[in-house]
Every structure is written in structure tokens, then in C-alpha cells.
Amino acid sequence: MDSIEIVLAMLLAVVASAYLVRMLPVSMPLPLVQIGLGAGIASVSTHGVQMDPDLFFLLFLPPLLFLDGWRIPKSGLFRDKAIILELAFGLVIFTVLGAGFLIHWLIPAMPLPVAFALAAIVSPTDPVAVGSIASRAPIPKRLMHILEGESLLNDASGLVCFRFAIAAAMTGVFSITEASLTFVWLVAGGIGAGLGVTLAITWAQRWLFRHFGEPAGSPILVNLLIPFGAYLVAEHLHASGILAAVAAGVTMSYVELSGQVMAATRIQRSAVWDTVQFALNGVMFVLLGEQLPTIMEGARVSLDQSGHLNPWWLVLYAFSISFGLMALRFIWVWTALRITLFKRTRRGEEVRKPHWRLLLATSLAGVRGAITLAGVMTLPLALPSGAPFPARDLTIFLASTVILISLVAASVGLPRLLRGMHFPEEPAEQKEEDLARREAASAAIAAVERTQIEQMQAGAENDMYPEAAARVIALYQHRLDTTTAVDDEDVARFRKLDMAERVLRLAALQAERRAIFSLARHEHISDEISRKLVREIDLVEARHKH
Known part of the structure; x- marks a missing residue:
């Protein structure tokens, strides 16, 4: 019963966070509010949540990554594929090497393989946190698409590096050939599993609907189960379940282009997925906050493992690693940009250098989140010899503080950094x-x-x-x-006219809805008629708003 009560408390905290973030006098991103509420739950609860990383990965990540892959604009994803791949794979390797040596230099008591493991698990960025912060900062659409594409792919590369760093710490042996082959299989097998499962389920579903009809609610439930199926199949094949969920979402977006799903199903499914996304995103950060007391308790043990007595050394380490990650990201982005501009200049293309504040924002937007927390919890408790795993508590503490620092830095820095900048619409x-x-x-x-x-x-x-x-x-x-107007002034005039017409239509629809509610309250029409008419108005209003 205690576990059920904690889950219900977390869901209530997610609901409360949506209101609190609007009530607070200062602008604060939703994830930070949810982390604070999670810490509050932990302070009053007598039973903490024992986080099982494998269960966490299975329950939370597949649906969220599936939805991100489904909804991310594919034109932007393929247009900027070179930049996204550089960030998702090249930057991860660069971060693991650079931050790994930095951490080992800062904390000599931490073995180099463990330092690489910590660097690897803090290398993936979190699209959920970035998306929440982006709603309060004027991040350009194209940059947001690049950040989303990067975060969808760098989870796999970061976790692969983490896995091999742990293996090196456990055995003292590392094979670059084995690591490369395993990485190729993880990527290829994960993408193949996501693609195959989605197409197979879609084909089977259409065959059943064609021969036996479409049961109410069945398409939505099947759609919710696809990411879990893709994830489990990939994991069974020892491939990347995370990439399988992403690939399944991307494949689903193309399957939808066939237009064979009924409009009512699409509307209902969208509402269901919005609810699932809001709930799972919120619970992830509430859970992170709930783990804070345990993490802080581990800080005491971490102090001994770091070789110091003063607790301020832990704070120094956390900030040094966080700013080191930002610096490595800035170096990579700046270097990649210079190379790209040089290539375009050689080809004779027109070159427009982005503003320096945009480069700094790209570096600051590398926010860490749920995957970092879940991944670091999978650290082994002991070595094969039976000795305790070196610096385990210290690694968990530093990874957790990096998540918090990156969230705070982005939430405070991005709105101020991009304030006043104007980003024109993509022509x-x-x-x-x-x-x-x-x-x-x-x-x-x-x-x-x-x-x-x-x-x-x-x-x-x-x-x-x-x-x-x-x-x-x-x-x-x-x-x-x-x-079809050609003259720019006419185009602007027609668009203003459309906007004015939209305002009038929305005002009329709101008046219609108020009249219907009034008739229903005074029992002039039945509840059934009222619901039917209001739903029709809602659908028309949704179309005009978008």
C-alpha cells in the first residue's frame, strides 16, 4: 500500500507542478519545480522509492522517445543530419575523453575507467528538460530541432561508452575493436528492431481491421504498446532498445502519411499521448527529487572516497565538471561551425555567421536528465574480486549534481542570453x-x-x-x-486579413459554446446533445487555432 500511495503522491505532485510553475513570482522551468516537489515527498514519506534502473528504462524511456521520434519534424532532422550526427556521436566521444581525463585529474582517487564511466553517463542530453526550458526562452526552431535530434541519438552512444567503461573498470581490459563492433550492432540492431516491429504491428493491425472491423479504443492501445515492443525486441537481440524506440517513432510518422487512421482516432490518440507524455515527464523529475535525500546521504560516503575531509570539495568538483562539460561542448560546436563555414566558402556558397550568443546558447542547452540518473544507478556494487566498486557513491553524487547544475544554468542563462534576439521564420x-x-x-x-x-x-x-x-x-x-498573391504587400495584407478572420471566428465559437452550456444548465437541451455540439465546436476551434 505504501508504494501505491507514493505513486499517487507523485502523480499529484505532477499535477500540482503545472499550477505552481504559473503561480511562482519568478520564472522557473517545470523540471526544477517537480524536483523540488519530489524532495518534499521524500521528506515526509517514511518509505523511499527503491529505484530499479532496468524497470525505469522500460517504463519511462520507450514511450517518451517514441513520441519524440514521431513528432520531431523530419525535414529538419534530415536537413541537419550532418550536424546532428556530429553532436550525437562525435561530441559524445569528445566529451568522454575530455571530461574523463578532467575528472581523473580533479579526483586522483577515482580510477581512470570510473572517471570515463562518469563522463560517459553525463554526456547524453535530455530533450524533456530542454523542451521545458525552451518554452520560456526564444530558442530558434532550427536550433531546437537540432537539439532534439541530438538528444534522441546521443543516449545510445553515451550508454555504449558507459557500458565499456564499466567493463574496463571491472576487468581491467578494453578492446577498441570489440567496442566498435558492439557499437555498430547496437545502432543497426536497434534501428532495425524499431523499424521491423512498427511495420509488422501496423500491417497486422490493418489486416485485422479490414477483416473484422475496428474495435473502439484498440488502435490507441496498440499504438501505446508499440514502443515497449520495439524496446523489448531490441534488448532481447542485445541491441539498443533506446534507438529502437526512437526508430519506431520515426517509422510511425511515415506510416501515418498513408492516412488510413480515422480522424476521430487521431484526435483521441493525440489527447492520450499528450497525457502520457505530461505524466511520465513529470514523474521522472519528481522521482529525481525523491532520490535527493538518498543522494545527499551518499555524499557523506563520497567525501571519504574523494580523499578529502572538507565537504566543499564535493561542491567544487560538481561545478568544475559541469562547467568543463559546457566548455567541451562549446569547443566542439565552435570548431564544427568553423569547419562547416570553411567548406561552404570553398564551394562559393553564401555564408552567414551565427551570433556568438547563439553559439553560447547551444553550449548551455546541453541539459542532463533522466537517462543520466537511471544509467548511473546501474553501477555495480562490487568488483569480480568481491571488493567494493571504487568511488561508486561519489560517481552517483557527482552525476546527480551535474543534472541539477545543468538544469539551473540553462533555466537561468538561456532566457537572459537570448533575450532581445530576433529569429526570422524559416522561409x-x-x-x-x-x-x-x-x-x-x-x-x-x-x-x-x-x-x-x-x-x-x-x-x-x-x-x-x-x-x-x-x-x-x-x-x-x-x-x-x-x-497565390505575388506582391509582398498583398501577401502581408491577406495574412493580416486571415488573422482578423480567425479572431472573429474564435470569438464566435466561444459565444456558441457559452450559449450551449447555458441551454444545458437550464435543461433546455440534453447533456448528450450538449456534449456532441461542444465537441464539434472544440474541433473547429482547434483547427482555427493551428
Whole structure:
């Protein structure tokens, strides 16, 4: 019963955090509020949460990574694939080597393989934390897409480096050939498992629906289970379950382009996934806060392991490692940018150097989070000889403090660093949106004309359809006129007109909803009719808001 009460308390803390972050007089990212609430739960609870890293990885990471892979813009992912791969793989190796030697130099009592293990587990960035901070800082869309793509892939590379560093600490042997081959299999097997499981489940689901119909709620439940299936299959094959979940999400985004899912299912599924994402993200950071008392208790043991008596040495180590990670990230980003600009100049392309504040923001946005915490908890308790694993408590403490420092630094630094900067919209995105609207309007007009003729030939009331068709076509013709305008002033005018029309439509929809609620309260209409009409209005409003 105590475990159930703790879980319920954590879920309530997640709900409370959404309100607290709005009530606080100072701007604070949601993850920090949730960590604070988790620490509060731990202070009043008599039974702490015994965190099982394997269970944590299975329950939390697959659905969140699946959803990130599903929703991340694919055009941006493939457009900036070179930069993302450099950050996700090259930067991780650079961080493991640079931070590993830095940690061993700072703390000679920590063996070099353990220092590399600590550097490896703090190398992956956390998209959840970055996304929360980005909602309060004007991070450009393209940079945000790069950070999201990096965080989706660097989990696998960081965990692979962590695994081999632990193996070297346990056995005293490290093989670069074995590590390279294992890494290739982890990546290829993980991506293959995610792709195969998603396609197989999708094909089976469509076959069943075609022959036996579609049970209510079944598509959504199957969709929720896909990431877990991909993760477990990859782990069974000793490949990367994390990459399998990401690959499954990316594959699902392409499967959706077939348009075979009903609109109602898509709307319901989106709401379910939003709820799952909010709950799991929140519980992860509440759980981190709940672990803080245990981590602080381990700090006392860590003090002996570091070879010092003054506890301020631990604080110095934590800040030194955190700022060392930021410096290594800045060096990598700056060097990669200089190489890219040099190549473009050699090809004769136009080169525009990004602002120095944007480079610094890219370095500061490398926030650590749940994977770092879960990964470091998997450290062995003892060596094969039976001796305690060297500096285990110290490693856990430093990894945990790096998470907190990176969160605070990004939440405080990013909004101030990017304040006042203006980032223009991507012209390619606007062109794609205009093209989509134009094509959709043309298809809609053709469908209206075709349906009008079919209905009139079928014996419907002929005097109604011409007028109704003219009214519907007029709406889409206006959209065509808007998107085909050539003059820039006309384009701006039409867009302002669309915005004004959207405001009026939303005001009208809100008035409709208030009237329906009033009729239902006074029992002039039934609850069933009220729910049906309000849902229709909500769907129309959602379309106009987006």
C-alpha cells in the first residue's frame, strides 16, 4: 500500500507542478519545480522509492522517445543530419575523453575507467528538460530541432561508452575493436528492431481491421504498446532498445502519411499521448527529487572516497565538471561551425555567421536528465574480486549534481542570453505551408463540385446544393487568392486579413459554446446533445487555432 500511495503522491505532485510553475513570482522551468516537489515527498514519506534502473528504462524511456521520434519534424532532422550526427556521436566521444581525463585529474582517487564511466553517463542530453526550458526562452526552431535530434541519438552512444567503461573498470581490459563492433550492432540492431516491429504491428493491425472491423479504443492501445515492443525486441537481440524506440517513432510518422487512421482516432490518440507524455515527464523529475535525500546521504560516503575531509570539495568538483562539460561542448560546436563555414566558402556558397550568443546558447542547452540518473544507478556494487566498486557513491553524487547544475544554468542563462534576439521564420517552412494550403484548397473545391453533382444526380434537393456549394467554395477560393498573391504587400495584407478572420471566428465559437452550456444548465437541451455540439465546436476551434 505504501508504494501505491507514493505513486499517487507523485502523480499529484505532477499535477500540482503545472499550477505552481504559473503561480511562482519568478520564472522557473517545470523540471526544477517537480524536483523540488519530489524532495518534499521524500521528506515526509517514511518509505523511499527503491529505484530499479532496468524497470525505469522500460517504463519511462520507450514511450517518451517514441513520441519524440514521431513528432520531431523530419525535414529538419534530415536537413541537419550532418550536424546532428556530429553532436550525437562525435561530441559524445569528445566529451568522454575530455571530461574523463578532467575528472581523473580533479579526483586522483577515482580510477581512470570510473572517471570515463562518469563522463560517459553525463554526456547524453535530455530533450524533456530542454523542451521545458525552451518554452520560456526564444530558442530558434532550427536550433531546437537540432537539439532534439541530438538528444534522441546521443543516449545510445553515451550508454555504449558507459557500458565499456564499466567493463574496463571491472576487468581491467578494453578492446577498441570489440567496442566498435558492439557499437555498430547496437545502432543497426536497434534501428532495425524499431523499424521491423512498427511495420509488422501496423500491417497486422490493418489486416485485422479490414477483416473484422475496428474495435473502439484498440488502435490507441496498440499504438501505446508499440514502443515497449520495439524496446523489448531490441534488448532481447542485445541491441539498443533506446534507438529502437526512437526508430519506431520515426517509422510511425511515415506510416501515418498513408492516412488510413480515422480522424476521430487521431484526435483521441493525440489527447492520450499528450497525457502520457505530461505524466511520465513529470514523474521522472519528481522521482529525481525523491532520490535527493538518498543522494545527499551518499555524499557523506563520497567525501571519504574523494580523499578529502572538507565537504566543499564535493561542491567544487560538481561545478568544475559541469562547467568543463559546457566548455567541451562549446569547443566542439565552435570548431564544427568553423569547419562547416570553411567548406561552404570553398564551394562559393553564401555564408552567414551565427551570433556568438547563439553559439553560447547551444553550449548551455546541453541539459542532463533522466537517462543520466537511471544509467548511473546501474553501477555495480562490487568488483569480480568481491571488493567494493571504487568511488561508486561519489560517481552517483557527482552525476546527480551535474543534472541539477545543468538544469539551473540553462533555466537561468538561456532566457537572459537570448533575450532581445530576433529569429526570422524559416522561409522554406512558410513556402511549404502556403503550398499545402493552396493544394488543399484546390482539392477541396474540386471535391465540393464533384459532390454537388453527385448529390443532385442522386435526387437530392437541387435548389439547396448550388447555394451551399457556392458558400463553401467561396471560403476555399479566398484561401487560394491569399496563397497565390505575388506582391509582398498583398501577401502581408491577406495574412493580416486571415488573422482578423480567425479572431472573429474564435470569438464566435466561444459565444456558441457559452450559449450551449447555458441551454444545458437550464435543461433546455440534453447533456448528450450538449456534449456532441461542444465537441464539434472544440474541433473547429482547434483547427482555427493551428
